[in-house]
Amino acid sequence: MESIFDPWPWYISGPLIAIVMFLLILMGKKFGMSSNLETMCAMCGAGRQSDYFRFDWKANRWNLIVIIGAAIGGFAGAHVLSHDTSVNINPETIENLNELGFSSAGEAYLPDRLYGNEALTDPFAISILLIGGLLIGFGARYAAGCTSGHAISGLSNLQLPSLVAVTGFFIGGLLMVHLLFPLIF
Template sequence: MSSNLRTFCSIAGVGRKINYFKFDWREQKWNLAVVIGAILGGFFATHFLESDSILQLNSKTLVLLNDYNIDAPNGKIVPEALFGWEILSNYKVVIMLFVGGILIGFGTPYAGGCTSGHAITGLSNLQLPSLIAVIGFFIGGLIAVHFIIPLIFG
C-alpha cells in the first residue's frame, strides 16, 4: 500500500523533475488494485456490515481518553476527537499528519518495506534487517504514545 505514493507521484508526472519518481508505473498498476480494494472494502464495511451492538471499551482506556480530554466514543469504533473532521482545525494535528505522511511515504522504501511487510514476511524469514526495523517501529510507536500524543492532546 505504501509504495502507491511513488506510483501516484509518477502518474502525476513528478518524475520529470525528480528521478526517484521516474519509472514505468504501468508495471506497478497491479498495486493500484490494492488501493481500490481498500477503498471499496471500507465503503462496504461501513455501509453494509454495520451492527447495532454498542462497542464496549475497557474502563482503563476510558480513563486514559479522559486524561487527554477526549470524549468516549459512545458506541462508535473510534473517538470523534481523534478521527472526526473537527480535528483538522488543530494545526498541531495537521502538521503531524503532514510530516507523518512524508515520513511513511518516503521512509517505507528507504527501510525496504512497510511495517507489516517487515513484521510478517521479514521476521518469518529470519531477516536481521526486518528485526531491526520492527524494533524501530515499536520504539517509534512508544515514543508517539507516551510523548507526542500527550503534547498534542494534553
C-alpha cells in the first residue's frame, strides 16, 4: 500500500494513459483540457454572440468531468497521497534557480516566489502570471488545442497537426527556459 504514496513510474502510468486514450478513440471522443473552455463558453450562452460557440455543448459534458477529476485528483495527490513534496531535479538546476531567486527549487513543484501567498501582493509576480496565462490561452486557441490535447490525444490519433504543435511546444519551452527565463528573472 505504501507504493501508492510514491510517484508512479512511466511503465505503470504510461500504459494507463494509453488504455484511456484507446477507449476514448473507440467511443469516438477527443480529449483535451482547453476544449472544456469552449464547452463552458457555450454553456454560458456565448453562442448568442458568436457562431463558433453555437454547438450542442451537452455532447461534451463528459469532458467537463475530466476537469473535476483532475482538480480532485491533484488535490488528493498533493495533500493526501504525498508524504514527500521535494522534487528530484538536477543539483545544477537547483543552483541556477536559487541564483534567480527561487529559493524553494527542489523542495516543491511550484515556486513560492510566484505561487506563495506573498506573491499575491507583488505586482511583478501578478503581472508574470497574468501575461503567462494570456499567452497560454492564446497559444492553446491558436494551436487548436492545448499540450495535453495535442500530445496525448492528437498524437494517439496520428494527427500531423498535433505532431507539429507538440514540436512547437517543445521548442517554445526550450527557448523560454534557456533564453527568456534568465532575462525575466
